[in-house]
Amino acid sequence: xxxNFLEFEQPIAELEAKIEELRYVGDxxxxxxxxxxxxxxxxxxSLTESIFSKLSAWQTSQxxxxxxxxxxxxxxxxxxxxxxxxxxxRAFGDDKAIVGGMARLNGRPVMVIGHQKGRDTKEKIHxxxxxxxxxxxxxxxxxxxxxxxxxMPVFTFIDTPGAYPGIGAEERGQSExxxxxxxxxxxxxxxxxxxxxxxxxxxxxxxxxxxxxxMMLKYSTYSVISPxxxxxxxxKSAEKxxxxxxxxxxTSRRLKELGLIDEIIEEPLGSAYRDIDATARNxxxxxxxxxxxxxxxxxxxxxxxRYQRLMGYGQFSEA
Amino acid sequence: xxxxxxxxxxxIRTEGSDKGSVPEGLWTKCDSCNAVxxxxxxxxxxEVCPKCSHHMRMGARxxxxxxxxxxxxxxxxxxxxxxxxxxxxxxxxxxxxxxxAQKATDENDVLIAIKGQVKSVPLVAAAFEFKFMGGxxxxxxxxxxxxxxxxxxxxxxxxxxxxxxxxxxxxEALFSLMQMAKTSAxxxxxxxxxxxxxxxxxxxxxxxxxxxxxxxxxxNIGEPNALIGFAGPRxxxxxxxxxxxxxFQRSEFLVEHGAIDMIVDRRDMRDRxxxxxxxxxxxxxx
Numbered sequence: 001x002x003x004n005f006l007e008f009e010q011p012i013a014e015l016e017a018k019i020e021e022l023r024y025v026g027d028x029x030x031x032x033x034x035x036x037x038x039x040x041x042x043x044x045x046s047l048t049e050s051i052f053s054k055l056s057a058w059q060t061s062q063x064x065x066x067x068x069x070x071x072x073x074x075x076x077x078x079x080x081x082x083x084x085x086x087x088x089x090r091a092f093g094d095d096k097a098i099v100g101g102m103a104r105l106n107g108r109p110v111m112v113i114g115h116q117k118g119r120d121t122k123e124k125i126h127x128x129x130x131x132x133x134x135x136x137x138x139x140x141x142x143x144x145x146x147x148x149x150x151x152m153p154v155f156t157f158i159d160t161p162g163a164y165p166g167i168g169a170e171e172r173g174q175s176e177x178x179x180x181x182x183x184x185x186x187x188x189x190x191x192x193x194x195x196x197x198x199x200x201x202x203x204x205x206x207x208x209x210x211x212x213x214x215m216m217l218k219y220s221t222y223s224v225i226s227p228x229x230x231x232x233x234x235x236k237s238a239e240k241x242x243x244x245x246x247x248x249x250x251t252s253r254r255l256k257e258l259g260l261i262d263e264i265i266e267e268p269l270g271s272a273y274r275d276i277d278a279t280a281r282n283x284x285x286x287x288x289x290x291x292x293x294x295x296x297x298x299x300x301x302x303x304x305x306r307y308q309r310l311m312g313y314g315q316f317s318e319a
Numbered sequence: 320x321x322x323x324x325x326x327x328x329x330x331i332r333t334e335g336s337d338k339g340s341v342p343e344g345l346w347t348k349c350d351s352c353n354a355v356x357x358x359x360x361x362x363x364x365x366e367v368c369p370k371c372s373h374h375m376r377m378g379a380r381x382x383x384x385x386x387x388x389x390x391x392x393x394x395x396x397x398x399x400x401x402x403x404x405x406x407x408x409x410x411x412x413x414x415x416x417x418x419x420a421q422k423a424t425d426e427n428d429v430l431i432a433i434k435g436q437v438k439s440v441p442l443v444a445a446a447f448e449f450k451f452m453g454g455x456x457x458x459x460x461x462x463x464x465x466x467x468x469x470x471x472x473x474x475x476x477x478x479x480x481x482x483x484x485x486x487x488x489x490x491e492a493l494f495s496l497m498q499m500a501k502t503s504a505x506x507x508x509x510x511x512x513x514x515x516x517x518x519x520x521x522x523x524x525x526x527x528x529x530x531x532x533x534x535x536x537x538x539n540i541g542e543p544n545a546l547i548g549f550a551g552p553r554x555x556x557x558x559x560x561x562x563x564x565x566x567f568q569r570s571e572f573l574v575e576h577g578a579i580d581m582i583v584d585r586r587d588m589r590d591r592x593x594x595x596x597x598x599x600x601x602x603x604x605x
Contacts, residue, residue: 163530163549163550164558165549165550165551165554165555165558165559166550166555166558166559167555167559167561167563167564167567169549169550170548170549170550170555170567170568171576172576173534173576173577173578174530174548174549174550175529175530175533175534175547175548175549175578176530176534176578178499178530178531178549179499179503179529179530179531179532179533179534179535180534180535182499182500182503182504182530182531183503183504183506183507183510183535184507185500186500186503186504186507187504187507187508187511202487202496202527203487203496203499203526203527203530203531203549206496206497206499206500207530209500210500210504222493223492223493223496224487224489224491224492224493224495224496224527225487225489230409230489233489234409234410234489234490235409235410236410243409244409247405247407247408247409247492248489248492248493249405249492249493250492250493255493258404258493258494260493260494260497307504307508310497310500310501310504311465311501311504311505313458313461313494313497313498313500313501314457314458314459314461314462314494314497314498314501315402315404315458315494316399316400316401316402316458316459316462317399317400317401317402318396318398318399318400319398319400
C-alpha cells in the first residue's frame with residue numbers, strides 16, 4: 001500500500017505503478033508496448049472517473065486532508081505575483097499557521113491571507129498543523145485592516161482542522177480573537193472573497209471566512225465540527241466518523257444546495273494534487289470573476305449585501 | 320384500597336403512598352460545599368449558596384425574572400421554533416431531541432429575550448437556557464439574538480446577554496457555525512450606533528458562543544467560577560498532554576489574563592449593571 005494515496009485511491013495507484021513499470025521496460029526493449037500503455041492509461045482514467053463520481057462525504061473529507069493536497073502557499077505562488085509576506089500581530093508573535101501579505105492579481109494590489117499546513121513532519125510542527133493561535137487571527141485582522149486602509153480587496157484561503165486547543169491559546173484569548181475577526185469582517189470596507197481549499201474546520205476556519213463571496217474547491221469540506229469529533233460526542237465513538245460526515249453534509253455540493261456557499265471551483269480528475277497548476281488556474285479565474293462583480297456593486301451596496309447575507313443564515317419556523 | 324383503609328373514616332384517610340415523606344425538592348444540596356439548603360431560601364438568594372457563595376447554574380427564565388424589574392416586560396420572538404432541515408440523525412433523531420428538550424424545559428429553544436427594565440433603566444435582556452440541549456446555538460438562537468438586538472437598536476436601549484452554552488449545535492451543522500457570524504454582525508451594527516452591549520458569561524460559556532457574541536461585549540463580565548473558553552478542558556488536555564493549571568478557564572483566570580473586565584456576584588448583578596449602563600449612556604445614576 002502506497003502511503004501517499006488514500007485507501008480508495010489504491011486501485012488507481014496500483015494501475016499507475018504498472019504503467020510506470022511498463023514504461024521502464026519499454027525504454028530498453030524492442031517490443032512495442034505503446035499500445036498496451038495507452039490502453040492501461042485509458043483504463044486508469046475511467047477507473048479514476050468512476051471512483052470519483054461516487055465519493056462519499058467521508059472520502060471527500062479524506063481528500064480534503066490528503067497528504068499531497070496543495071496548501072495556501074502553493075496557490076499563492078501560482079495565482080498572484082509580487083507576493084510580499086507580512087508577519088506578526090504587533091502584540092505577541094508571528095503565528096506560522098496563518099500566512100498573509102500583499103500581492104498582485106492581474107497587476108492589481110490585493111491582500112492575501114490563508115491557513116498554512118506543513119508537508120513533512122518538521123514543517124507540520126512549524127506550521128502547527130495549520131491550527132492558528134490567537135496571534136494568527138490577530139495578524140489576519142491586522143492585514144485586513146491594512147487592506148481596508150489601502151483599498152485592496154481581501155482574498156482568504158481556508159484550510160485548517162480548527163483553532164488550536166492549547167493552554168497558551170486560551171490564555172491569550174482564542175475566543176476573543178475569533179469573535180473579533182467575525183465582528184470586524186462583517187463591516188470591513190473592502191471586498192472579501194473566501195475560498196475553502198482543503199479543510200474548513202469550524203470557528204478556526206470561519207475566523208477568516210466572513211466575506212462577500214464564499215467559494216469551495218470541489219473536494220474541500222466545511223463543517224461546524226470534524227466528523228471524528230462529532231462522532232465521538234454524538235455517537236460516543238470515533239469509529240462512526242463516516243456516519244457523522246454524511247449527516248453533517250460537509251461537501252461542497254451539499255453546502256451549495258443548502259445555499260451556504262456561492263460557488264464550487266472545479267478540480268482536475270483525481271483531485272487538486274494531480275494538477276496543481278490547473279487547480280490554481282481555476283481558482284484564479286473564479287477570483288477574478290468574483291471580484292469583478294463585487295467591484296461593480298460599489299462599497300455601500302457591497303456592505304449592505306454582506307450584512308443581509310449574514311442576517312439570512314439559518315432556518316427556523318415561526319409557529 | 321385494602322379492607323382496613325376502607326374501615327377508616329374518610330377524614331383520617333390520606334391520599335397517595337408517600338405520606339410522611341419530605342416533599343420532593345424542599346431541600347437541596349450545594350454542589351460545592353455540600354451544605355443542605357432550604358430550596359425556597361436558595362431561590363430567594365438567586366441560586367447562590369448562602370453558606371459558600373457558590374453560584375449554581377440557573378434557568379434562563381428564572382434568571383431574567385430575578386434580573387429585571389417586575390414591570391414592564393415584553394418577551395421578544397417567543398414563537399421562533401427550531402427545524403430539522405438536514406434530517407439529522409445520530410444515535411437519536413434531532414427532531415426527537417428537540418421535542419424532548421422542549422418538554423423538559425417548557426421552552427421552544429435555548430435563548431429567551433425580554434424587553435424590560437433594570438432599576439428603571441430600559442433595556443433588552445437575553446439569557447441562554449443551558450438545560451435545552453446544552454444551551455447550544457443553532458439557527459433559532461442566532462435569529463432571536465438578532466431580533467433582540469434589533470429591538471435594542473429600534474428603541475435605542477442597551478442589550479445585556481447572559482450566556483450559558485456548550486457551543487454550536489452540531490445537529491444544525493454549518494447553519495449553526497454561521498450563527499457566530501450572524502450574531503457578531505449585528506453587534507457590529509450596535510457598536511457603530513453607540514448602543515451598549517454587556518455580555519455576562521455564566522457557567523459554562525464555551526466554543527462557538529464564547530467565540531462570537533459572548534466575547535464581544537463593550538463590557539465582558541463573568542460570574543464567579545464560571546467555566547469560560549474556546550476549547551473544552553478535556554480536548555486541551557488530550558492535545559497538549561499535560562495537566563491543566565489550577566483554575567484554568569475559570570472567571571478568575573480570565574480576569575487575570577485580561578479577557579473579561581470583572582467578576583460580578585449574581586446577587587449584585589442588578590445594581591452593578593444598572594450602574595454601568597447609566598454611565599455608558601451618560602444618564603443620572605439609577
